[in-house]
């Protein structure tokens with residue numbers, strides 16, 4: 001097995017954002033680096049590249065993978081396996097599923113180190129990545145000097161655990177991006193200037209993210225033209241892997257996958273686009289208007305004519321057709337209308353269908369409305385509504 005002082009030659013396989021930055025950092029720290037990337041595209045900097053991954057690993061002490069996903073890792077590992085020297089360590093920095101990491105560890109044996117990284121391109125350049133490294137003791141010792149050139153190492157028991165921890169770390173990042181998106185949407189709705197909102201958000205819990213990504217978050221061309229460091233597509237991939245691995249619902253998985261922005265854009269761009277197209281909110285606003293005015297014409301605009309409104313009334317299931325529902329409204333506002341409130345809580349769009357929830361406080365009752373919406377003939381309408389009534393608890 002390779003000992004720490006003999007590791008000098010590194011093959012970096014995958015010269016995307018991270019791979020190119022890692023290759024440049026290692027070359028700058030006097031490692032012998034040879035790079036390969038599937039597309040053969042030119043990579044800026046002084047790193048020597050080869051056409052074939054087999055050539056790249058032939059003389060390498062370490063074959064470092066910086067590839068998009070588990071499938072890419074499997075394909076490249078299969079390809080280089082016969083060309084590896086017996087003492088070459090395969091060091092995988094890619095973010096992949098726990099099961100995929102475990103399968104690679106089984107396939108490559110004691111020379112495999114799974115080492116997903118926390119931090120993006122600037123952290124690579126500065127040598128400040130946080131690296132979750134799992135592997136046999138000898139292999140870990142062999143790659144220590146190289147890992148120290150990239151950042152600090154946090155040993156983890158096994159490859160699957162390292163992969164799972166990395167996905168959990170990215171889950172908090174995804175949550176922060178989506179929380180920032182909500183804050184910026186609300187700031188826009190309140191007419192607050194973007195720069196002022198960002199100044200204040202920088203002081204709070206999302207401060208680190210806002211500071212790091214300010215270029216992308218400010219209004220203007222830079223937000224879409226600056227090269228992305230970590231893409232929406234990569235973070236969406238990670239959230240899908242986490243939801244699948246945990247078999248538990250994960251809001252950010254669906255939210256990021258449905259983000260109306262270029263998947264190649266930086267994750268911060270996801271915070272600057274609306275969560276949902278305004279058009280899907282239109283029937284929900286008409287529905288609110290119907291309640292506020294008591295005018296059923298708004299409900300006929302909001303709902304499809306085939307809609308049903310269903311829930312439990314006086315302990316029994318009740319189902320109204322739209323005509324029956326409209327017949328309940330007198331054509332003028334309720335006498336206590338100034339005291340009534342309504343808010344849209346959630347909207348989730350999946351192509352031509354969507355779900356939404358709303359909370360309405362009408363006198364002593366709180367209603368939770370759950371909507372199914374469909375986009376048909378060019379516009380969104382409510383296909384069905386179910387509701388739950390919570391009466392005010394007795395005093």
Ligand SMILES: NC(=O)c1ccc[n+]([C@@H]2O[C@H](COP(=O)([O-])OP(=O)(O)OC[C@H]3O[C@@H](n4cnc5c(N)ncnc54)[C@H](OP(=O)(O)O)[C@@H]3O)[C@@H](O)[C@H]2O)c1
Pocket residue numbers: 013014015016017018019037038039040041066067068069071072073075076093094095096117118119120121229230231234238
């Ligand atoms: N960017 C970040 O800030 C960051 C931070 C931490 C972890 N990560 C993780 O690090 C990994 C790399 O991220 P990145 O941002 O560098 O991604 P990237 O810019 O999209 O680069 C992906 C690389 O994977 C290669 N690739 C994709 N599919 C392949 C396949 N089937 N076979 C062979 N090569 C394939 C691409 O090759 P070609 O483009 O040459 O075709 C490219 O070199 C990902 O797992 C990502 O989740 C990224």
